[in-house]
Amino acid sequence: MKGIWLRVYAVLYLVFLYAPIILLPLFAFNDSTIIAFPLTGFTTNWFVELTKIEAMHAAVLNSLFIAITTAVFATLLGICAARANNRYRFPGQRGIMGMVMLPLVLPEIIVAVSLLVVLLQLGFSLGSWSVILGHVLICTPFSIAILNSAFQNLDRSLEEAAIDLGETPFSSFRLITLPLVMPGIISSMLISFTISLDEFIIAFFLTGNEPTLPVYLWAQLRFPQKLPVVLALGTLLVALSIILLTCAEFFRRRGVARAGKSDTGGFL
């Protein structure tokens, strides 16, 4: 009996988690501007419509630029932090690492408002760069978490062996460490990219008059007749996110296998 209830619970939980997301593609392909059952017919019109909205294209490009830049910077910072954390022992190490990881649990709206106040006080104008700043802040902890496990799995002797065989410390990092943590780096970039692409609150506060895709989407919700187009766009975003996260996990696992270690953690 116990087993049955546990199964019912698990199924309900999954329905609760994924039903709204399944509705997204359902209505994106539904031939009606009204979001309601019963479904009236199959159409790909909403996706065709998507290709015609210029403002949205600008938002997509803006979002892509922000996401790629964020991924690069967050991962660079993550590499430095993860290497420092695994390679050296320094006073206050745990405390510092804790502080670096904190944005993971900080309410985004707090981060967004504080950044907004600080940037305006310093006299910066809002735009893509201010969004990138905010996104790097929230993506770096994810990047560190992924890269930490990549660096942790690395035998310290490997770099020493390369130095012993005549390489400089830098070239041994490049020839040995970098290729071995590369799957972690790719995984970190993909996850940072995905987080940045989907992120709304920080972008909403800091984007100025160049909206990112989620901000643009939110603005479109005021027009009910455009809702199916928004759903179509949402469908694409969800699909892209799932693909990217799957790739990220694939690379993370490959990295763990490459270093010849057993799997410890990860996001998926």
Place this chain on the structure above:
Amino acid sequence: MTQPIIDLRDVQKFYGDYHALRGITATIGQGEFFSLLGPSGCGKTTLLRTIAGFEDLSSGTVLIGGQDMARVPANQRPTNMVFQSYAIFPHLSVAQNVGFGLRRAGLDKATLAARVEEALEMVGLSGYGKRSAHALSGGQRQRVALARALILKPKVLLLDEPLSALDKKLREQMQVELIRLQRLVGITFILVTHDQEEALVMSDRIAVMFDGQIAQLDDPETLYRRPKTHRVADFIGMMNFLPARILSEDGERATLEISGLGRTEFDLGTCPTATAGPDGTAVGLRPETLTLLFDGQTATGRQVIGTVEEVVYYGDMTYYDIRLPDGDQVVRVSMRNLFGRPVLEIGAPARLSWDPGALVLFR
């Protein structure tokens, strides 16, 4: 000893307050198989890494081939190392691993391949070049690590507990191979190990280290036969320690009262004497210098009657723990299991023969 290749002069190493190396002075000869032996934490690995250039000295000097290594970084020293974990680059093939050190030599492809194959052949892995480092067994990784380190023809090969990850049989096989390899290439090997048997088997000379200092530096036989301190004697092989009193001492000769064995003469001139441990004066007897007498045998030395307290059967050998007549002392005796010789049972009386000439005096 041959011409010196490594000269360590008062080498000191501090990690913060921790004094890891307390003034190591030693000279290691060209072509010597030299071991650093000691329990974990004695500083043997730190000393090896100091020679390799991975640790900076706090004070003192390391000379290799007469050149001061103070300003020579690890990647420019004429040493190569076999790491405890082997540190095989997992993303490279066997050939790429072995040829890694030649990357900067600017060799053409054919020469490089020939050198790699030559190195692989030396360690008995010819034809393995194309394999991925993943697919290797522990023993093969060990060989790849050796080939990779030897391909650069270093003046000194440093080995950090290279056999500790292997199982017993493979370990014994690799010991013999390492000796063969060292004779073949003729360069100095410095081996770090905590396994005294391994050190005895392989080394020309052994430095026994405790607490960041060299307690004794000698060839294996001297180390085993004439330990300088109680601690060295206890660490190298098995040693029975029996409390003793010096009754009288007259130049070369001393009269001892040994607990469990009684009174005996001791020749201070020829028999080894060493520094006593914390328990004071004692004599030491190796298990193989003691003999149990079976029916019809007569003692070659002195004889006492004890009781068998424990029997440990090893196939070729049997170890007996014998309680000596006065009841306080137990000694371990090793006996070869010759054909037809019975294995004594616990509780049986045992005739024990011992030779005063085999004693080591700790005072």
